[in-house]
Amino acid sequence: MIAGESILSLIPQKPPFVMVDELLFSDDNITKSSFKIPADNVLVINGEFSEAGLMENMAQTAAAGSGNMARIENRPVANGYIGQVKNFEIYSLPQIGDVLFTEVKMEVQVFDAGIVSGKIWCNGEVIAQCEMKIFINQ
Template sequence: MLVTKEEITQYIPQRPPIVMVHRLLRADDAELRTGFDVEPDNVFVENGVLMPPGLVENIAQSAAVRVGYLAKQRNEPVPIGYIGGVSNLEVLELPAAGTSIETLIAIEREVMGATIAKGSVFQDGRLLAECEMKIFVPQK
């Protein structure tokens, strides 16, 4: 594990109660894997399951962790990025409160501060949801 729950807010701009990533498990230039525990009191949990907006936010924050982690590796401040679009969202299953999910972010393209990433959420090896995100990080 590269980053723990106690350290994660050093890599993302979000703060409780909207933190949707608890662990950075793996990271490189092309891929990143995070872990998240679906807590029953999470703002996106309804009727005992994490709702689709929570899955999308988890994917977005996982992408943000990548940007923050790479910035810290270069001893730079963590930048704030913006979601420019979400496409091809498919939700196959909603994770129950009290369980954990893993999210894989695969970078498809990066051009002039814009990143196209595919996010996939898994639980116990099953694909729960996936989408493509356009993310913009202002250039210095």
């Protein structure tokens, strides 16, 4: 598990735009993270973590997995870009103080492009999911 300041070494984002707290698990195909929503988060609107926040949480979970693999392979952490979002479904918006558990699964990887599926759980229930096409800038 990687938390706090260490997670910042795995993702290109920096405060105040960090939407992951801990890397819970990461291998070649699956990455899991957690995130406790703070009241001062830039993507909190009227006490709720916004749709954009949920999408960014999934993208940063993918970035943390990629960054972790780069660290293991002694490579620099690369920037990634969301190229497409597909089938983005939101079932509920979490509140300030809620803890999100996010899983991102690599579905297809071709050169510097990958398709990932992501799901976010809060209080034991899936609250959002989507598929993203992510490009890595080497």
